Amino acid sequence: MKKTSEVIQFGENVEGYSIPVLNEREIRAAAGLLFLMMFISIMVVILKGDFLLLKYAIVIFLTDILIRVLINPKYAPTLILGRWIVRNQTPEYVGAQQKKFAWIIGIALAVTMFVLQVVVNSFSPITGLICFICLIFLFFESAFGICIGCKFYSWFYKEKAQYCPGEVCDVKSRHEIQKTSVMQLMIVLTFIAYIVLAVYFFNDVLIEQPFDLFGLEKPAQS
Numbered sequence: 001m002k003k004t005s006e007v008i009q010f011g012e013n014v015e016g017y018s019i020p021v022l023n024e025r026e027i028r029a030a031a032g033l034l035f036l037m038m039f040i041s042i043m044v045v046i047l048k049g050d051f052l053l054l055k056y057a058i059v060i061f062l063t064d065i066l067i068r069v070l071i072n073p074k075y076a077p078t079l080i081l082g083r084w085i086v087r088n089q090t091p092e093y094v095g096a097q098q099k100k101f102a103w104i105i106g107i108a109l110a111v112t113m114f115v116l117q118v119v120v121n122s123f124s125p126i127t128g129l130i131c132f133i134c135l136i137f138l139f140f141e142s143a144f145g146i147c148i149g150c151k152f153y154s155w156f157y158k159e160k161a162q163y164c165p166g167e168v169c170d171v172k173s174r175h176e177i178q179k180t181s182v183m184q185l186m187i188v189l190t191f192i193a194y195i196v197l198a199v200y201f202f203n204d205v206l207i208e209q210p211f212d213l214f215g216l217e218k219p220a221q222s
Contacts, residue, residue: 008071011096021093022073024145029082032142034061035135042131054131055118061134062110069103101156102149109134 011020038061041054068076073096074083109130116127140146 007075010069010073010100012074014093017093020096022096022099023083023086024092024094025086025089026079026082027094027099028142028145029085030076030078031138033078033081034064035138035142037061038131038135038138042135051117051123058110058113058117062107062114065103065106065110069100069107073099098150098153099147101153102147105149105152106134106137 009020011022014021037057041057044050044053064076064078067073068079073079113127113130113134116122116124137148140148
């Protein structure tokens with residue numbers, strides 16, 4: 001049986017790293033799973049006005065993040081799934097301490113949602129704003145590898161975080177392949193203008209309801 005100190009800990013000791021670390025790849029995979037769950041739940045609320053799925057999602061999110069912070073990240077269900085999903089990828093180690101700080105912020109948001117949405121059974125601009133913040137945090141983590149909560153770590157503790165994803169903690173000049181030229185920026189602006197014009201000129205056409213090409217849908221009963 002494992003000792004309690006080996007079970008309840010935050011981060012893992014890896015040779016070559018002076019502090020406990022976590023695998024950023026599995027964290028991003030877990031964030032993607034949570035984002036998908038929360039996004040679907042919120043869309044059900046918006047489209048159908050049904051809060052049941054969102055309530056379950058909040059319970060799952062809160063339970064998972066509490067396990068991460070209070071017990072051990074490697075026993076959190078979504079991180080276990082994330083580890084399995086990226087098992088064939090080379091680990092990218094990041095400092096555990098800044099992740100813990102970010103997840104504590106997540107606990108504060110999740111507890112607030114749990115109290116207001118599940119316990120009190122209410123909705124308000126507060127719950128809507130928190131849902132939006134959670135989606136932003138999860139999306140940036142999963143899509144870009146940017147831990148927004150980790151950004152606050154250095155401000156709060158007044159010290160430099162170690163082993164950040166993509167070595168963003170290190171002050172260094174960008175490689176040539178990372179630089180964005182004026183022409184590339186112009187292409188992005190032109191693309192945005194193209195989308196705006198497409199909406200302006202073709203909205204009346206695109207808004208029409210499509211018809212059943214093969215007539216497979218049964219007509220509604222009168």
